[in-house]
Amino acid sequence: xxxxxxxxxxxxxxxxxxxxxxxxxxxxxxxxxxxxxxxxxxxxxxxxxxxxxxxxxxxxxxxxxxxxxxxxxxxxxxxxxxxxxxxxxxxxxxxxxxxxxxxxxxxxxxxxxxxxxxxxxxxxxxxxxxxxxxxxxxxxxxxxxxxxxxxxxxxxxxxxxxxxxxxxxxxxxxxxxxxxxxxxxxxxxxxxxxxxxxxxxxxxxxxxxxxxxxxxxxxxxx
Amino acid sequence: xxxxxxxxxxxxxxxxxxxxxxxxxxxxxxxxxxxxxxxxxxxxxxxxxxxxxxxxxxxxxxxxxxxxxxxxxxxxxxxxxxxxxxxxxxxxxxxxxxxxxxxxxxxxxxxxxxxxxxxxxxxxxxxxxxxxxxxxxxxxxxxxxxxxxxxxxxxxxxxxxxxxxxxxxxxxxxxxxxxxxxxxxxxxxxxxxxxxxxxxxxxxxxxxxxxxxxxxxxxxxxxxxxxxxxxxxxxxxxxxxxxxxxxxxxxxxxxxxxxxxxxxxxxxxxxxxxxxxxxxxxxxxxxxxxxxxxxxxxxxxxxxxxxxxxxxxxxxxxxxxxxxxxxxxxxxxxxxxxxxxxxxxxxxxxxxxxxxxxxxxxxxxxxxxxxxxxxxxxxxxxxxxxxxxxxxxxxxxxxxxxxxxxxxxxxxxxxxxxxxxxxxxxxxxxxxxxxxxxxxxxxxxxxxxxxxxxxxxxxxxxxxxxxxxxxxxxxxxxxxxxxxxxxxxxxxxxxxxxxxxxxxxxxxxxxxxxxxxxxxxxxxxxxxxxxxxxxxxxxxxxxxxxxxxxxxxxxxxxxxxxxxxxxxxxxxxxxxxxxxxxxxxxxxxxxxxxxxxxxxxxxxxxxxxxxxxxxxxxxxxxxxxxxxxxxxxxxxxxxxxxxxxxxxxxxxxxxxxxxxxxxxxxxxxxxxxxxxxxxxxxxxxxxxxxxxxxxxxxxxxxxxxxxxxxxxxxxxxxxx
Numbered sequence: 012x013x014x015x016x017x018x019x020x021x022x023x024x025x026x027x028x029x030x031x032x033x034x035x036x037x038x039x040x041x042x043x044x045x046x047x048x049x050x051x052x053x054x055x056x057x058x059x060x061x062x063x064x065x066x067x068x069x070x071x072x073x074x075x076x077x078x079x080x081x082x083x084x085x086x087x088x089x090x091x092x093x094x095x096x097x098x099x100x101x102x103x104x105x106x107x108x109x110x111x112x113x114x115x116x117x118x119x120x121x122x123x124x125x126x127x128x129x130x131x132x133x134x135x136x137x138x139x140x141x142x143x144x145x146x147x148x149x150x151x152x153x154x155x156x157x158x159x160x161x162x163x164x165x166x167x168x169x170x171x172x173x174x175x176x177x178x179x180x181x182x183x184x185x186x187x188x189x190x191x192x193x194x195x196x197x198x199x200x201x202x203x204x205x206x207x208x209x210x211x212x213x214x215x216x217x218x219x220x221x222x223x224x225x226x227x228x229x230x231x232x233x
Numbered sequence: 234x235x236x237x238x239x240x241x242x243x244x245x246x247x248x249x250x251x252x253x254x255x256x257x258x259x260x261x262x263x264x265x266x267x268x269x270x271x272x273x274x275x276x277x278x279x280x281x282x283x284x285x286x287x288x289x290x291x292x293x294x295x296x297x298x299x300x301x302x303x304x305x306x307x308x309x310x311x312x313x314x315x316x317x318x319x320x321x322x323x324x325x326x327x328x329x330x331x332x333x334x335x336x337x338x339x340x341x342x343x344x345x346x347x348x349x350x351x352x353x354x355x356x357x358x359x360x361x362x363x364x365x366x367x368x369x370x371x372x373x374x375x376x377x378x379x380x381x382x383x384x385x386x387x388x389x390x391x392x393x394x395x396x397x398x399x400x401x402x403x404x405x406x407x408x409x410x411x412x413x414x415x416x417x418x419x420x421x422x423x424x425x426x427x428x429x430x431x432x433x434x435x436x437x438x439x440x441x442x443x444x445x446x447x448x449x450x451x452x453x454x455x456x457x458x459x460x461x462x463x464x465x466x467x468x469x470x471x472x473x474x475x476x477x478x479x480x481x482x483x484x485x486x487x488x489x490x491x492x493x494x495x496x497x498x499x500x501x502x503x504x505x506x507x508x509x510x511x512x513x514x515x516x517x518x519x520x521x522x523x524x525x526x527x528x529x530x531x532x533x534x535x536x537x538x539x540x541x542x543x544x545x546x547x548x549x550x551x552x553x554x555x556x557x558x559x560x561x562x563x564x565x566x567x568x569x570x571x572x573x574x575x576x577x578x579x580x581x582x583x584x585x586x587x588x589x590x591x592x593x594x595x596x597x598x599x600x601x602x603x604x605x606x607x608x609x610x611x612x613x614x615x616x617x618x619x620x621x622x623x624x625x626x627x628x629x630x631x632x633x634x635x636x637x638x639x640x641x642x643x644x645x646x647x648x649x650x651x652x653x654x655x656x657x658x659x660x661x662x663x664x665x666x667x668x669x670x671x672x673x674x675x676x677x678x679x680x681x682x683x684x685x686x687x688x689x690x691x692x693x694x695x696x697x698x699x700x701x702x703x704x705x706x707x708x709x710x711x712x713x714x715x716x717x718x719x720x721x722x723x724x725x726x727x728x729x730x731x732x733x734x735x736x737x738x739x740x741x742x743x744x745x746x747x748x749x750x751x752x753x754x755x756x757x758x759x760x761x762x763x764x765x766x767x768x769x770x771x772x773x774x775x776x777x778x779x780x781x782x783x784x785x786x787x788x789x790x791x792x793x794x795x796x797x798x799x800x801x802x803x804x805x806x807x808x809x810x811x812x813x814x815x816x817x818x819x820x821x822x823x824x825x826x827x828x829x830x831x832x833x834x835x836x837x838x839x840x841x842x843x844x845x846x847x848x849x850x851x852x853x854x855x856x857x858x859x860x861x862x863x864x865x866x867x868x869x870x871x872x873x874x875x876x877x878x879x880x881x882x883x884x885x886x887x888x889x890x891x892x893x894x895x896x897x898x899x900x901x902x903x904x905x906x907x908x909x910x911x912x913x914x915x916x917x918x919x920x921x922x923x924x925x926x927x928x929x930x931x932x933x934x935x936x937x938x939x940x941x942x943x944x945x946x947x948x949x950x951x952x953x
Contacts, residue, residue, distance in 0.1 A: 072648040078346075080398035098398050098649035101466075105512030135466075139513045 066164070067189055069125070069199035069212060073097060082203055090116035090208035094123060097203070099212065102129040102138070109142045110150035119176060120158035120167070120209045122192060124216045125199065130224060132216040137223040148220070155179055155218035161209045164190045164201040181217070192217060279304065279355045279367035286375045288476070288665075289658025290343035292597040293325075293353055295367060297336050301357035303328050306340050307366065308645075311352045315371055321354070324645040330601075331561070331642070332594035333707065341562075341597030343658050344643070344651030346396050348376035378480055385416040385483040392472045397653040400468045401475060403432060403510050406503060409475060410435055417482035418443055419493065425501070426536020429517045429750045432506035434536050437478045438544075439500070441493035449909070452545035455679055455937065456497040457671045458628075459664050460537065460551045460619060463523045465508025465515075469635045469653065470552025473660035474502045480665075492672040499546055504533050518750045523551075524615070526622035527790060528799060529760045530749045537619075541626060542765035543908060545936065547678045548584070548629045550667050551619045552660060555634035559641065561601030562659050564634040565589060568624020569704060570614035571697035571722050572785025574685035578702050580629040580678060586707055588670045589631075589663070598662055599642070602704065603632055604717040612717040614701035616789045617797050625786040626764075627685040629678055631667075635660050683938040687917045689784040690884035691865035692826075692845045696728040696779075696788045699796045726796075728788065733824035733843050735791040735802035737775040742768075757799055761790075762902045765910055767880035769822075769841050769860030770900070776805065776822060780845045780864040781882055781914075782936060816851060819858075833870070836861065839878075871922070874913075881913035884938075891922030891944065899930035909934055915953060916940065926950035 063083040065073075074080035080096035091113035094100045103123045107113055129138060141149040154177035158167070167173050167183040168190050174180055181192045189198045196215035203210035274280060281296040293306055306325035310318045325340045332339065345351065352369040377393050379386030390409055391401040401409065414422040421438045428434060438444040438451060445451045462471035478500050481493065503509055507517035515521050516533055525534045555564055567581035585600070593600040604612030612632075614621055620632045635656040639646025646652040671678065700722025706715065737757065746754035758775075761768055764783060769776040779787050793801035807826035809817070816832035817823075825844040833851030836842045836858045843862040853872040855861045860879040863872070868888045874881055876896040883892070892915075899911035912931040915924070916938035924942045926933050926949035935953035940946070946953065 074396075074398055074650065078398070078650070079395040096395075096398055098653065101400075101512055109511060135514055139515050139519050142511050142513045143515065143517060143519050 063204065065200050065202050067198050067200040067212070069099065073099065073200055086204045086206075088205055089113070090119075090121050090205040090210060093203065093205040093208075093210060094121070097123070097200075097210070097212065099125040099127070102126045105142055106149055106153055110146050110153055112150060112153050115154075115157065115176065116205075117207045118159075118161065120160065120162045120173075120211065121205075122156040122158065122196070122211050122213050122217065124156070124196070124213055128196075128213065128215050132220075132222055132224055134223040134226060151177060152216075152218045152220055161207060163209060164198055164211055177218075275365040277301070277357055277359070277364035279357055279364070282353065282355050282367045282370050284353055284370045284372045286372060287341070287596065287658075288375055288378055288480075288661055289347055289654060290341045290597070290662065291345075291351075291353070291372065291374055292339055292341050292595075293355060293370075294337065294339045294597070295355050297338055298357040298364065300359055301364070302360055303358050304338060304340075305356050305358065305363065306342060307354045307356070308342060308345070309352050309354075309369075311350055311371060313350070315352070317352075322645050324643065326642045326644065328642060331599045333590045334594050337594070339594065339597035341659070341662070343655040344639075344646060344648070345374060345654070346650075347374055347654075349374055378476060379483065383483070385413070386479070388412055388416075388479055390472060390475045392653075392657070393476070397650040397657070400509075401472060403503075403506055406475070407433070407435075410437070410478075410502070413437070413478055413482050420444065420478070420482045425540045426532055428505070428507045428533055429531065430507045432503075432510070434504055434506065434533060435502065436540065437482075437498070437500040437502070439478065439481045439493065439498040440496070441490050444497055448543035449934075451497045451499075452543070453937065454495070454497045455547045455675055456499050456544055457548045457668065458499040458501065458541075458544070458546035458550075459667070460504060460549065461500065461502045462509060462552060463505050463619070464521075464553060465505050465511060465513045467514075467552075467554035467635075468509060469554050469656035470633065470660040470664075471502050471509070472657040473664060474500050474552070476657075476661055477664050478502070492668065495675065496671065497544075498668065499540075499544060501537065501540070504537055516750075520750075523553075523619055524617040526619045527616045527625075527786060528748075528797060529763055530754050532750070535755065535760070535763050538622075538760075538763040539905075541623070541628070542763065542910075546628055547682050547937075548667070548671050549619075549623050550631055550633050550664060551623075553632065553634045554637050554656065555603070556637050558636070558638045560603075560634075560636055561599035562636055562642075562655075563589070563593070563598055563600040563663055564603035564632075564636065565600055565663075566603035566612045566620060566632040566717065567702075567704065568621050568628075568630055569612075569701040569717075569720075570616050570621040570625060570785070571700045571702055572616075572789070573621065573624035573702065574627060574681075574688050574785070576681040576684045576688075577624050577627055577629055580674070580681045581624065581631055582704070584629060584667070584670050584674075585631050589666060590707070592666050592669075596662065598659055600663075602707070602717055603634055609715070610718060613720045614699070615797070616786060622786070625789075626783055627682045627689065629681060633660065633663055679937060683917060686782045686936055686938050687865070687885035689782050690780050690882065690916075692731055692733070692778075692780040692784055693865070694731070696731045696785070696792075697722040697726060698728065698788060698792060698794050699723070699726040726794070728792070728794075730806070731779055732788070732792075732804040733780075733807045733826060733845070734776050734778040734805040734822075735787065736805050736822075737777065737791070737800060737802045739774065741800040741802060742775040758902055760799065762905050762910055767860075767882060767910065767914070768901070769862075769879045771822060771841060771859050772839065776841060776843075776860065777802070778843045778860075778862045778882065780843060780862055780884075782884070819855075841879075877913075881915075881933075883913075883915045883918055885917045886919070888918060888920045888922070890920070892918070892920055892924050894926045894933060894950070895928055897929040897931075897933075907931055915950060918942075920944065923947055924950045924953075 065082045085093040094104045157176040158173045191197045196213045199214045201211040285292045304327040307321045308324045309321035350373040352371040354366040356366045357364040381387045391405040421444045424433045426434045461474035529535045565585045589600040623630045701720035748754045790799040791802040807824040809825040812829040817834045819836040820840045822841040828847040830849045834853045836855035838857040841860040846865045848867045852870045856875045862882040864884045871890040872892045874894045879900040897913045899906040901910035913933040915933045916935040919941045921943045923944040925947040932949045
């Protein structure tokens with residue numbers, strides 16, 4: 012019984028794949044554009060490991076190294092499963108399940124707001140309504156967080172503007188070491204890879220829904 | 234060191250060493266083992282740091298430094314040889330208000346992955362000036378509980394296996410629960426109900442060597458209950474419950490088995506499975522279930538209420554998480570609705586302030602009152618909240634909140650996994666302490682409940698419709714800066730003269746309701762039955778007497794002035810008071826309160842007697858009554874209660890004579906009439922004669938409140 016859940020639940024550790032020198036160079040250039048410095052700089056050969064390096068101020072607080080949920084272990088998973096391993100995305104994960112949106116998380120970039128971001132945006136009652144009743148509205152909101160192709164943060168910054176699945180446009184600008192989408196949202200841990208998808212964790216909820224947080228209902232008492 | 238140097242300038246380390254040596258002789262008598270390390274102690278350096286490993290936490294303790302305003306605790310990962318494998322991090326801030334005794338500081342460090350090895354150092358601060366670090370203590374933390382090579386012990390939850398990255402899913406919960414059920418003789422898992430979306434609501438029933446076979450048998454063991462997860466987005470306590478269930482199911486610890494042999498542990502891990510799966514606070518309809526425990530509009534709260542009715546826990550804990558970053562690790566609170574019996578409130582306070590604060594100070598966890606920040610408006614007396622509902626049902630209990638964020642005292646918890654592990658292991662500590670407290674206080678808890686049942690059944694004193702018992706600030710150093718809000722009952726919310734009963738119409742009692750899931754709701758009849766109330770059917774309605782064990786809750790659901798009421802039922806006031814000379818014949822519904830009847834009382838067929846606080850100087854005889862209620866009274870003759878169609882309640886009477894309860898029909902809704910509802914309640918009476926019970930459809934019960942009988946207990950009442 013002891014390992015019953017292990018095989019099915021724990022992501023299989025994968026070998027770190029090293030990219031060739033050219034890819035390494037390309038990333039180095041892009042990193043310079045965005046100013047990201049979160050990952051290990053070089054290995055012994057002076058070649059930058061390209062895969063599975065996540066960048067941003069929150070990355071240090073998320074599973075790393077060989078811990079369950081480390082970026083490398085997520086690379087072979089569909090995006091809806093990968094987000095289940097990133098512990099600041101419990102609300103986003105719940106929203107994906109509530110809206111049945113898992114199937115759409117392929118061939119896209121997922122801009123996933125943290126739990127704190129959801130809590131700053133929606134009152135607890137409002138969030139419950141979205142998760143339980145207003146799932147059409149929630150689905151549209153999530154689509155405003157999906158960019159139409161898998162892109163690294165560097166690629167998005169280079170593009171300057173990206174299109175969302177909801178057919179909106181997002182401007183992307185470099186802000187110091189992170190990327191900013193629109194006016195507020197910034198990456199806090201970017202460049203997770205999943206199967207045919209990229210995941211960037213961001214610190215604000217995008218889209219057009221009104222902010223309902225800020226009152227007594229944010230942290231309802233027992 | 235730095236502190237002295239900056240202040241004194243020329244204070245050399247040599248001088249410090251000399252001073253330490255000169256200071257030594259005084260110490261040497263008492264402590265000949267003073268080490269070289271102590272001799273070289275720097276000024277204000279923390280001394281005598283020790284570490285003791287618990288499940289998921291490590292308790293640091295040290296000697297207080299005079300003048301220290303707070304302490305910082307540093308943790309560094311180390312290899313077997315003691316070499317550091319990572320950076321030292323400040324993981325804790327000890328403040329004087331963490332514990333009730335400041336002279337022996339302790340800190341429960343938590344958040345690390347179980348089994349890792351660390352060294353810890355502690356330093357005092359004077360204001361913002363840090364003093365020298367203590368010498369390091371090194372230890373390997375405990376791995377996940379259970380020997381990996383012993384079946385059962387080797388089970389692990391999804392949360393444990395992922396080191397907190399994922400919470401245990403519903404499917405994995407069922408697999409884990411079933412595995413414990415199958416592998417342990419001590420455990421029976423029962424489904425107490427289903428959620429709106431048809432998820433099972435399971436309960437672990439744990440006893441040694443085996444759990445009692447029926448709810449009635451469990452009730453006889455004075456069980457304790459942990460409700461682990463009512464708000465789906467607050468899952469920390471639920472994970473603690475899974476671990477606790479495994480510990481109790483498979484431990485070989487003799488002290489634990491000894492406790493388990495004397496009682497039964499009830500663990501309800503997930504009452505709100507739909508909300509947990511959706512990560513919502515409410516259930517699938519959006520109803521906050523912790524605003525529904527009196528009203529029971531939802532199937533989840535109904536299941537819990539029925540469990541409480543049938544298994545009758547004497548003590549409980551209700552698990553939550555809490556958003557206030559500036560509070561203690563473990564905010565707790567007693568049931569405090571003003572109608573909660575005094576003894577239940579007092580015992581709950583003793584559990585929190587007497588036990589949890591004291592044990593927290595030993596183990597380094599900061600238990601504190603909920604709602605303790607100045608100006609707080611939380612933690613009041615609403616009867617819809619489980620804490621208060623349970624108190625009104627005579628269950629000693631407490632709210633438990635796990636502080637959501639690390640806050641200023643646990644600065645290393647921006648790491649989500651660290652944060653989750655601290656929360657869950659602090660919950661595990663609390664629930665295990667609760668089990669210890671319950672075991673140690675079994676007698677007092679039972680006594681408190683028996684008194685509460687008698688007090689409530691006596692229907693004495695005013696009824697408060699809204700308002701709380703006051704919780705005074707704990708003496709300084711208080712573990713919270715302010716006591717919870719006073720919330721005193723306002724005059725307009727007090728009924729100085731309690732009704733004798735409420736009368737409901739057929740429509741009120743059995744009519745369809747729209748206040749449940751899908752615009753449907755169970756009837757009032759079903760809900761009152763879920764609470765376990767006795768209801769007397771008369772020819773023109775339904776009578777709910779107040780003189781029964783949940784008296785304080787009755788008006789909160791049925792009075793026209795109730796704040797969160799169910800129906801506005803008619804108040805029935807006492808009809809006989811004062812002194813009555815001569816015999817009394819009861820037809821219809823007669824309420825006798827604080828009266829003296831100088832003669833016999835005869836209750837006619839189809840009639841109802843409700844007598845409280847009275848003296849009756851003659852034979853009391855009821856044959857084929859609709860209902861018979863006699864509480865807190867003195868009868869100087871025999872009492873015969875024969876062939877009653879509805880409920881029989883006899884609690885807390887002094888009877889100079891014998892009592893016969895014969896031929897009582899099983900009353901109440903058909904699906905529950907054969908349980909505790911349909912049973913005559915004969916509890917806490919003192920008889921000079923015989924107590925005889927025969928031919929009742931359901932064996933009479935005493936709700937673990939024994940009768941004192943000078944004669945014999947006969948027939949169905951032989952054991953009550």
